[in-house]
Amino acid sequence: MGRKNGETLIFVSLGVPTAICLAAFAWIAGSLFTGIGTLNPALLTTSVLQGGYFEMIMGTIYLLLGAAAIAGPIGLFASIYLVEYARPGKITAIIDQSINNLAGVPSIVIGLFGYTFFSKQLGLGVSLAAGWLTLTLMMLPIVIRGSEESLRMVPGAFKEAALALGATKWKAVSSTSVSGAAPGIVTSVILGMARVAGETAAIIAVSCVLITRGLPKSPLEPVMALSYNLFVRIIALGESAQEVFGIALILFAIVTSFAIFGIVLRTYYRRKQPWLR
Amino acid sequence: MNKMSSLGISTVIATVGMVVFLVVGFVAGYYISMGQPSGSSQAFPEDSAWRSASIKLSGSTTVLPIGNGSAIAFMNKYNATTVTVSGGGTGVGYSNILDKQVDIGMASREPKQTEIENAKSKGVALWLYPIALDGVCVVVNPSVANTSFPLNLTLQEIGKIYAGMYTYWDEVKTGLPHQQIFTVVREPGSGTRGTFEEFTMTPWKYNVTTAANTRQSNPEVKTTVENTQYSIGYVGFGFHVSPNLHTVAVAKDNLSQYIIPSTSNIASRTYPMSRYLYFVTGSRSISGSLTARFIDFVLSPEGQQIVESTGFLKLPETP
């Protein structure tokens, strides 16, 4: 009995860190929601020139979609290589390690590189395209690892069957493993987008401006983004806390809905893939 | 096999969908931003080129609210023009003008010697257009001084504080608390910092102490000094009024009067640290161009109203 009481004490004290985490979340969520008073649906579709947030929201979405369109295929092909074609050895180990290392590069260093390479060296300047390329660097490890995992979960039997029927390796892989892993791959792209949506440090110098007219008419034009706008409003424009939290709430909503959408998609398709059980 | 190819197809649909969304977005962006040019373009067709033109501004974070506010007002008034504004700091403003990356640089100080020399070597003629008046105000936390016990300092005394020659407040003047001075500075490229140091440090060749705390903008300095006991900082005129700040009365030297910054003191340049805020161009603006018209707008009563609303001073009426 004495042991049981001691144990209860231990479990209760383990609950303290959890309580702290939940309290932190409540604190942040509560602060964000003080901004809800400044929001109304009209703001989402009104131009920034009339005090709305339309172009900033679209700008963020543009950045995300473009980065996904680049990181998606490259990441997919990279993961296919790693799962289906790579032979164990030094080179494969280095490739593998590099992906983890790329994931660990601080966002500000990626921003520095993006500025000196994409903006200056490749002459893209402050543009949507430079932003896409920079954000791709951050999304790539997530897409590769997520796709890898999905590919490994598809039973090899399907691929073997295709090979036995005479298909070339690529045909076999693409029509079986990749098709089977497709939902997981899509999910990892979506989760990747959720991760970089709030990114500020990397895109400050390479793609964003504070105000301009309308949406970019080509990828070589700069873009207004929620995260950058938030940063400037806090730092340089000294806006009220409520307004800032209002915009933050929009960004938070975008990130969360991407994340939820990705997870829901994954769960939905899991049910359709009996071989995963 | 059928189930799997349908999953594969849905992936393809998703990717195609994203690309279509982007393309539609660009086209929509093009059309949304192409408003109908307003005004009398029919009456004076040769006047209309600027109405659909586009210019870029970058530079000082102090001037940024003016740039931002006037860009919005201007674009709403002339709804096919494009005025793009970003920040970066006065240093970036000047270097962007020198590299011909922007049409107008926003600056809260005059160009430094190195910038003038760079301009000469690049064949760029710097034109400075004053668009607003500002005073660099020195503020302290109420724990140091307040209206009952106001603080008066000369430019050199302020310089010494920032150079670290005084580390405790009672070294500066007797009667002040025996507490360490918490100095707040702006980032190195800041025009506000440049102006401040030009008045308080350069004449005596002082260097800012490395113990100074760096903040990135006027609002940040203001918040820091408001919330930090025994602190001192400098801000633009629009940021010094606060129940949690005490503004220091500044004198040119200890034979002159101590002046508290006010609209009239700054306008008459009696306040020692008055300064102009500038739009800088890299050549004489072509009359009738969008650049010239935008600068005209900011100098017009409507534009000067925006200047006032962001906390700065209108340019004084020319006598």
Next chain:
Amino acid sequence: MKDEPITLLLFICASFSIIILFLMLVFVAREGTLALSQFGPNFLIGQTWDTNANLYGALPLIYGSIMVVAGALAFAIPLGVGTAIFVSEVLPFSVRDIVKSIIELLASVPSVIYGFIGMIMLVPAVAYLFGLNSGATALTASILLSIMSVPTIVGVSGEVISAVPKEYKEAALGLGATKWQTIKHVVLPISKSGILASVMLGLGRAIGETIAVLMVVGNVARIPTPFWNLLAPVYPITSVIAIQMAEAAVGSLEYSALFGLGLVLFIITFLVNTLADVVVKGKVGRREVSAWVGKMARR
């Protein structure tokens, strides 16, 4: 054979990471050469970082980064691991997913917002609690960073702990062990390496965080006296780069010095990452670590 071009394409895509890392090294180093060659080893051990005097000694900045990260880990490890154990072992099934999702949501908050909240709430709180003039200190940044790193640690550790086969736990319980004894002597030893991996991932997250930190850390380029004083302002490398990058004229010594700092940061994180992977891979296995990297990759 027909497959050759495809295989090559796939290989190139896979090598992208190596190519990018290489390019990063080259280009960041290239921009940093001016400053690095001018100051030599003094760049790293020099104690004065003074832009106006064009003196660039990064020691206080490096120390600032170390201090903030060490502090963050000191908070994040007990917070994260404790929460992970509690959520995975103590909480009933029904509540478990909800709590996990809430903690995951902490990771979706943009870092700018963390910084803003820290600036307007945490900084004054720290000043009040410790009777300081200013609450913008290394401690404040550490607290903020730990909250930001916790979802990573909880997520991965939680997964590792949940993955301990039921049979082991049932066996222990069957032999008469209490729940806590089972956790302490069965679950934790098995999960140890996975938990270590999660801490390493969290560490990587903390080193690289820029925006939130710069708003609360004080930004003073000096090593605090005494050197373990968390209640003093410091200037981590990431803050310096972010603040001064926007201001530096392209091609100037200042510009080059910032890239030099970027290079230093790049090399440090590269080493930490490689070390972490080597240490953990040996125990846990390559595949598991890679999967976690994918799920918990940092910003």
